[in-house]
Amino acid sequence: MSTAERDAVSLGAVTPTMSPDVIVQVPKGVPAKEISYQEAIREALREEMLRDERVFLIGEDIGKHGGAFGVTRTLFDQFGPERVRNTPISENTIVGAATGAALVGLRPVAEIMFVDFSGLAMDQICNQAAKLRFMTGGQCRVPWVIRMAQGGGAGKSTAAQHSQSLEVWYAHVPGLKVVLPSTPYDAKGLLKAAIRDDNPVIFLEHKLLYSFRGLVPEEDYVLPLSQCDVKRGGEDVTVVASGYMVWHSMMAAQMLAEEGISVEVVDVRTISPLDEETIGRSVRKTGRAVLVAEACRSYGPTGEWGMVVIEQAFDYLQAPIVRVTGRNSPIPFADSLERGVWPDTQKVVNAIRGVMEW
Amino acid sequence: MEIKRDMLLEMYRRMVRIREFELAAIDLFKRGQVKGTIHAYIGQEASAVGVCMALRPGDLIAGTHRSHGHNIAKGADPKRMMAEILGKETGYCKGRGGSMHIAAFETGSLGALAVVGAGIPIAVGAALGFKMRGEDRVAVSFTGDGGSNTGNFHEGLNMASIWDLPVVFVLENNLYAVSTNIRDTAKARDLSIRAQAYDIPGVRVDGFDVLAVYEAAVEAVARARHGKGPTLLVTEAYRFEGHYAGEPEVYRSRAEVEEYRKRDPIPRFRTYLLEEGKASQDELDAIGQEIEQEIADAVTFAKESPEPDPAMALDYIYA
Numbered sequence: 001m002s003t004a005e006r007d008a009v010s011l012g013a014v015t016p017t018m019s020p021d022v023i024v025q026v027p028k029g030v031p032a033k034e035i036s037y038q039e040a041i042r043e044a045l046r047e048e049m050l051r052d053e054r055v056f057l058i059g060e061d062i063g064k065h066g067g068a069f070g071v072t073r074t075l076f077d078q079f080g081p082e083r084v085r086n087t088p089i090s091e092n093t094i095v096g097a098a099t100g101a102a103l104v105g106l107r108p109v110a111e112i113m114f115v116d117f118s119g120l121a122m123d124q125i126c127n128q129a130a131k132l133r134f135m136t137g138g139q140c141r142v143p144w145v146i147r148m149a150q151g152g153g154a155g156k157s158t159a160a161q162h163s164q165s166l167e168v169w170y171a172h173v174p175g176l177k178v179v180l181p182s183t184p185y186d187a188k189g190l191l192k193a194a195i196r197d198d199n200p201v202i203f204l205e206h207k208l209l210y211s212f213r214g215l216v217p218e219e220d221y222v223l224p225l226s227q228c229d230v231k232r233g234g235e236d237v238t239v240v241a242s243g244y245m246v247w248h249s250m251m252a253a254q255m256l257a258e259e260g261i262s263v264e265v266v267d268v269r270t271i272s273p274l275d276e277e278t279i280g281r282s283v284r285k286t287g288r289a290v291l292v293a294e295a296c297r298s299y300g301p302t303g304e305w306g307m308v309v310i311e312q313a314f315d316y317l318q319a320p321i322v323r324v325t326g327r328n329s330p331i332p333f334a335d336s337l338e339r340g341v342w343p344d345t346q347k348v349v350n351a352i353r354g355v356m357e358w
Numbered sequence: 359m360e361i362k363r364d365m366l367l368e369m370y371r372r373m374v375r376i377r378e379f380e381l382a383a384i385d386l387f388k389r390g391q392v393k394g395t396i397h398a399y400i401g402q403e404a405s406a407v408g409v410c411m412a413l414r415p416g417d418l419i420a421g422t423h424r425s426h427g428h429n430i431a432k433g434a435d436p437k438r439m440m441a442e443i444l445g446k447e448t449g450y451c452k453g454r455g456g457s458m459h460i461a462a463f464e465t466g467s468l469g470a471l472a473v474v475g476a477g478i479p480i481a482v483g484a485a486l487g488f489k490m491r492g493e494d495r496v497a498v499s500f501t502g503d504g505g506s507n508t509g510n511f512h513e514g515l516n517m518a519s520i521w522d523l524p525v526v527f528v529l530e531n532n533l534y535a536v537s538t539n540i541r542d543t544a545k546a547r548d549l550s551i552r553a554q555a556y557d558i559p560g561v562r563v564d565g566f567d568v569l570a571v572y573e574a575a576v577e578a579v580a581r582a583r584h585g586k587g588p589t590l591l592v593t594e595a596y597r598f599e600g601h602y603a604g605e606p607e608v609y610r611s612r613a614e615v616e617e618y619r620k621r622d623p624i625p626r627f628r629t630y631l632l633e634e635g636k637a638s639q640d641e642l643d644a645i646g647q648e649i650e651q652e653i654a655d656a657v658t659f660a661k662e663s664p665e666p667d668p669a670m671a672l673d674y675i676y677a
Binding site for chain 2: 056082087088090092093095096097098099100101102103104105106108123124127128132133134135136137138139140141143174175177198199273
């Protein structure tokens with residue numbers, strides 16, 4: 001059993017067979033290696049730091065300790081304290097300092113341990129960095145990335161202040177880009193793109209995915225931001241999902257394929273700016289839409305995706321749009337309660353069956 | 359400190375330019391030609407000019423919501439500033455920013471940042487960038503007494519001090535955070551002692567005396583430039599106008615304002631220049647007339663400039 005499978009089981013994921021084989025993104029014949037999502041992020045950081053001396057890391061405990069989730073481990077030894085810069089617990093000034101450094105030509109990558117802590121930096125993210133270029137009439141650019149871990153899952157039990165899914169906080173602010181990768185391949189390619197992008201990018205890493213393994217090409221590659229990725233083609237129903245929910249959706253699609261239901265899975269791997277085209281095109285083809293997000297239901301990502309479906313594919317819909325989301329609740333501690341608020345594979349399966357029976 | 363005559367006259371010119379610019383901006387506001395609001399810098403000119411004259415063109419400043427003075431002191435063109443205040447395409451920010459967000463990157467002004475204290479972490483980051491690249495540049499953040507009560511201030515001073523960053527934190531104590539007196543919000547009467555918590559120098563000067571500010575700034579900037587780390591520079595000041603143009607000012611007495619107006623930094627500096635024989639009456643009058651014309655031209659330029667095209671409203675959101 002692979003680490004990812006073991007984690008999936010121990011974390012109480014509904015299906016014990018959530019394996020990296022569910023999503024394969026590197027074509028046969030391309031030289032590739034299997035690495036974890038955590039390693040993929042680290043490789044992106046290392047390669048970009050080697051490629052561009054303006055790139056540096058700043059954040060709490062990112063030095064020897066390697067960050068809250070070990071992502072920057074070994075980078076401190078390789079690049080030293082100047083470029084892997086441990087900070088005081090000062091989220092607001094970590095982000096502000098990243099902005100200042102970006103304004104004078106560097107390309108900082110900041111780490112905020114948990115997205116839950118980013119409220120402390122909200123002004124610097126949303127009022128300063130996001131708007132500086134705009135409100136100065138294009139006099140400057142703010143090319144930084146803030147990496148934050150988000151989400152949760154049964155077994156991790158990090159409760160109400162370390163487990164939220166807050167992508168829409170930032171997706172609501174023009175000027176920011178918000179990325180939420182679901183696989184090692186996407187994490188590496190999108191982080192490299194985010195670091196090379198001239199805008200402030202919020203890069204959200206799902207905690208349960210750090211141990212997930214998958215193939216990435218041996219050679220350098222960069223993926224485009226602001227594009228959805230069709231993770232699985234299908235004809236009968238479109239499932240729109242992001243982050244960890246892509247895996248539940250893929251598992252559901254695999255299970256339903258055995259029943260003859262053909263599911264297309266669209267991974268919204270950049271939350272904002274949103275690639276509305278790909279979602280619209282898919283639903284115009286399938287005529288049915290199930291939207292899956294871990295974030296709280298109200299004003300969550302599925303509300304936006306649903307409106308995109310209505311605007312772009314209303315005349316094609318053969319069933320009501322159904323969404324599978326986190327409940328409107330803080331994240332509870334107990335495993336049993338967590339299961340009560342989060343989506344899982346079975347809930348996605350039920351939703352797909354529901355729209356197929358319409 | 360021996361200061362060259364040209365430098366003294368330039369200080370005088372910039373102080374007068376700030377004063378005349380602000381009077382013209384308030385006048386336009388009262389005529390209903392400026393939308394939004396104006397936070398005038400009148401009374402604090404010696405602070406911005408004293409600090410900015412100690413800087414090089416490549417040094418950077420980060421401002422506040424009250425930063426017309428900082429921008430002019432750093433060398434911004436009053437024409438493009440006035441155009442910005444009137445929301446014109448020819449403004450520094452092409453009408454996207456307005457009074458509270460004027461930035462002039464070409465002069466080293468990262469801009470007016472209108473959330474109190476927000477410029478402090480950004481100046482820290484700019485200084486970090488200078489240090490990491492081995493550049494011989496200094497960053498300055500301006501904030502007020504109110505800003506010194508924010509987390510930005512304390513986090514920023516701490517981070518700059520641990521890394522010995524080339525930054526000067528200028529705290530312009532004009533006594534009021536909108537309506538609230540600093541005496542009601544800080545136990546310390548001398549705000550420069552806040553530097554002690556971060557083991558950096560805390561210097562307090564008369565903010566009505568441009569030369570006192572300048573001399574303290576020269577020292578702080580030199581310290582920063584030579585890798586010795588940040589300084590907190592408190593300029594004891596006062597704003598002669600309300601928090602914003604037309605504000606009722608119920609929180610302070612007319613007598614108090616009149617008392618502070620007697621310390622007006624511009625006549626004071628003028629008297630110094632005359633008494634020390636640094637300039638003649640005629641020379642200073644000529645500067646006054648030159649600036650008066652310059653500001654009148656700025657107003658005309660701003661009024662005659664085109665508005666931004668609404669079709670371009672979404673420009674500059676993303677690079």
